[in-house]
Amino acid sequence: MKKIYLLFVMLFAGAGYASAQQQYELTQFFQNPQALNPAFTGIEKYWQANVGYRKLWAGSSYAPQQGFVSLNGSFYKPDLRLNAIRISRPEAYMENLTDREYRKLNARHGLGLYYGYIGNSVTTDDQGQITYSYHMPLSRKINVSAGAGLAYLSTYLTPGGYKVRQQQDLIYQDLMQSGVRKRQATINVGLALYGENFYAGYSSTRMAFLKNTTDEGFEDQINYVEHTINAGYQLPLSHSLRLQPSILVQYDRLMEAAVYGNVKVRYNELLWAGISYRNKEAYGLMMGFLLGDHLSLGYSYEQNIYEFDAAHNGNHELVLGYRFFRKGYKANSYFW
Known part of the structure; x- marks a missing residue:
């Protein structure tokens, strides 16, 4: 019985860690910057809502599935005197x-909402987060922002979603009847520095202040703060083309550092294409385009590196976005 109990402790502990990290294991992580670092909430001067779906191990009937919805934008007071300017270069007003x-x-507040889930026949992980940020120009070309987020994590071990050899075990019978749920509330904080052609940020997540579980065996689980660094740059290749490399690094004391990287080529605000890589895990291709002035669509495909994962085909990811109040800021996208 002790072996079976230890098995469930290890399974549940691993699922708990996944709930904190795998919510962000997305190829197109640049589509939800506020989920990685609250300081990036409202970095664009418009609002954007995203809906995403990720299918892992597409060749397996028991593959985990992942989805999310998000919203973020900024509040600011535009100078109404700009409406009276009738010159060919309106930015001259800002220069004066x-x-x-x-x-x-140009100082402004940002607000964001995020909900994501990942689940299979055994466990389901849910995460919701609300983020806030404040943006302040340091100069005409460089801005700084600070943000904080309140997140709620939940891991549920599904009753009847697993089988063991000794089914008469009392712990197993209890799990079959009611399942086990672990809840955790955390505070996330972050800083960011950005300009017209670059961004860089650091954040600390899982600074837990509230834990709750329906099983006494999981009450004393150790929680490690996760550190995240992400950065990106836009290199103009021509009047219409931009090269956009970006990197994301996540680390805590429990797991090996995870490195995500991608390189995109963007043609104006119409379409983009690129390649991605996750260290020792997967590599892939991605593309996206803007449908009109508001609607965007992104797709990516990843091929897993591990032999087991590779045998179950790759990962498909689709992100649909809608931009609000975007007029006048079409040439100023940091992440898209």
Whole structure:
């Protein structure tokens, strides 16, 4: 019985860690910057809502599935005097502002919401988060932001979703009847520095302040703070083309550092294509385009590196987005 109990402890502990990290294991992680670092909430001067779906191990009938919905944007007070300007280069008005006036006009607040899940026949992990940020120009070309997020994590071990050899075990019988659920509330904080052609950020997640579980065996689980660093750059290749490399690194004391990287080529605000890589896990291709001024669609395919994963085909990911209040800021996208 002790062996079976230890098996469930290991399974549940691993699922608990997955609930904190795998929610963000997305090829197109740049589509939800606020989920990685709350300081990136509202980095664009428009609002965007995203809906995504990720199918892992597409060749397996027991493969985990992942999905998310998100919303983030910024609040600011536009200078109404800009409406009266009738010149070919409106940015000349901004150049004539004093540094104090420029900072006051461009400081803004960001607000974001995120919900994601990943599940299979054994476990289901849910995560919801609300984020806030404050953005302040340091100069005409560089901005700094700080943010915080409140996240709720839940891992549920499904009753009847697994089988063991000794089915008369009392712990197994109890799990079959009621399942086990672990809940955790965390605070996430972050900082970011960005300009017209770059961004860089650092965040700390899983700073837990509340834990709850329906089984006493999981009450004392150790929780490690996770550190995340992400950065990206836009290199103009021509008037219409931009090269956009970006990297994401996640680390905690429990697991080996995870490195995500991608390189995209973007043609104006119409379409993009690129390649991606996750260290020792997968590599893939991705593409996307903008349908009109508001609707966007992104797709990616990953081929797993591990022999077991590779035998179950790859991962498909689809992200549908909609942009609100985007007029006037079409040339200023940091992440898309």
